[in-house]
Amino acid sequence: MKLDVNWQAAFNIIHSLEKAGYEAVIVGGAVRDYLRGHLANDVDIATSALPEEVKTVFSRTADVGIAHGTVLVIHPLSPVEVTTYRTEGSYADHRRPDDVQFVRSLEEDLKRRDFTINAMAMRASKEIVDLYGGQSDLKAQLIRAVGNASDRFAEDALRMLRAIRFSAQLGFAIEEETFKAIRKQAADLSYIAKERIKAEFDKIWTSANAKEAIYYVNDTQLVDYLPVEFSGNANAWSNFESRGNPMNGWAFLILLQRDENALQLLKAFNCSNKEKVYVQQVLQAYKRRITPGWTARDYFEFDLPVLEIANDFAEKLNRNIGNLNSSEIPHKKKLLTIQSRTEIAVNGRDLMEWSGKKSGPWLKVVIDKMVDEILSNKLVNERQHIKEWFSHESNIEK
Numbered sequence: 001m002k003l004d005v006n007w008q009a010a011f012n013i014i015h016s017l018e019k020a021g022y023e024a025v026i027v028g029g030a031v032r033d034y035l036r037g038h039l040a041n042d043v044d045i046a047t048s049a050l051p052e053e054v055k056t057v058f059s060r061t062a063d064v065g066i067a068h069g070t071v072l073v074i075h076p077l078s079p080v081e082v083t084t085y086r087t088e089g090s091y092a093d094h095r096r097p098d099d100v101q102f103v104r105s106l107e108e109d110l111k112r113r114d115f116t117i118n119a120m121a122m123r124a125s126k127e128i129v130d131l132y133g134g135q136s137d138l139k140a141q142l143i144r145a146v147g148n149a150s151d152r153f154a155e156d157a158l159r160m161l162r163a164i165r166f167s168a169q170l171g172f173a174i175e176e177e178t179f180k181a182i183r184k185q186a187a188d189l190s191y192i193a194k195e196r197i198k199a200e201f202d203k204i205w206t207s208a209n210a211k212e213a214i215y216y217v218n219d220t221q222l223v224d225y226l227p228v229e230f231s232g233n234a235n236a237w238s239n240f241e242s243r244g245n246p247m248n249g250w251a252f253l254i255l256l257q258r259d260e261n262a263l264q265l266l267k268a269f270n271c272s273n274k275e276k277v278y279v280q281q282v283l284q285a286y287k288r289r290i291t292p293g294w295t296a297r298d299y300f301e302f303d304l305p306v307l308e309i310a311n312d313f314a315e316k317l318n319r320n321i322g323n324l325n326s327s328e329i330p331h332k333k334k335l336l337t338i339q340s341r342t343e344i345a346v347n348g349r350d351l352m353e354w355s356g357k358k359s360g361p362w363l364k365v366v367i368d369k370m371v372d373e374i375l376s377n378k379l380v381n382e383r384q385h386i387k388e389w390f391s392h393e394s395n396i397e398k
């Protein structure tokens, strides 16, 4: 695998720290993904050097999280976060460590990490340090907590949802003891900030396994401790596709819940205004999705991607839970016939040229009528046919 600049920068930094007498390794998700054949963009380094010591080794650094031991080393190839080996002390509030303690041992640092597949390290020689069976769990496709699962979840309750998120992203199962511990401690999820919960769901929606994740959310009983009532029917998520936009997951969830008050759910998860506006657009397009009476104006009211998503959702909800009445079934064939203004064989300029008239209210009337005729199969969507139709449209005041 050819290493890109982030990795080259990381290896250079590790060499410099080693030269200064410290131990340093790549840790976390980058190692996991490397072993799966993917090069992560985000490469993190852990080191035995204390933050102040890291700062003396490099000329350009920034204090990005010094209290937790993280210094950003601004390497000419790419900035890289370097964090001192640490244990995380006690977690009285189930979320973030109250008393981070720096340690000099890599083993201690790996021990406090969440899952075996996230608890491996890579030396500059590319040797893998795997003290908790991460490689065998990668092979077996299992999400397994490091050491005692209950302890790991008591340290940070968000890890319960992270287990589900990684299982969705990687297509892995959650190992039995880890699963049982989540079920036992599910209530601790209520201590977690909603922004952190939302960030995990954003990743679940854009993964290939949203359906399986919802199944886990229900089965572990985490569903009862989310910031809002969350009735996720796992089967309804079959074939769900976010098209890379997590907000489509939230829109789909709202549709599934038949939640009249969509904003309440979006607010509960602290969605931004931009996110809220997008979801509202999808919900509106869903409500008014393509029906036989649609006119050109209806089409132009929505962005095409929003319209496509709304129709896709309608079709899936109909297929997956089969409880929409037939009048709500979208007319997909029609959507395919005219997907956008550009797919109509003529445009406004043609009509003006043929009539010899300037643009005006008449043009919109003609376009509306033309699209209606095409949609109801009375007019063939071809230039010659439309020209002929137009020349006979005496009813339209041109």
Ligand SMILES: Nc1ccn([C@@H]2O[C@H](COP(=O)(O)OP(=O)(O)OP(=O)(O)O)[C@@H](O)[C@H]2O)c(=O)n1
Binding pocket: 027, 028, 029, 030, 042, 112, 113, 114, 115, 118, 119, 156, 158, 159, 162
């Ligand atoms: N609650 C958490 C969060 C993080 N980690 C550790 O910190 C590393 C980095 O965390 P993060 O960046 O959140 O996850 P990644 O594993 O890098 O994966 P991704 O970037 O896909 O979220 C994890 O691999 C894990 O070793 C942890 O033990 N417990």
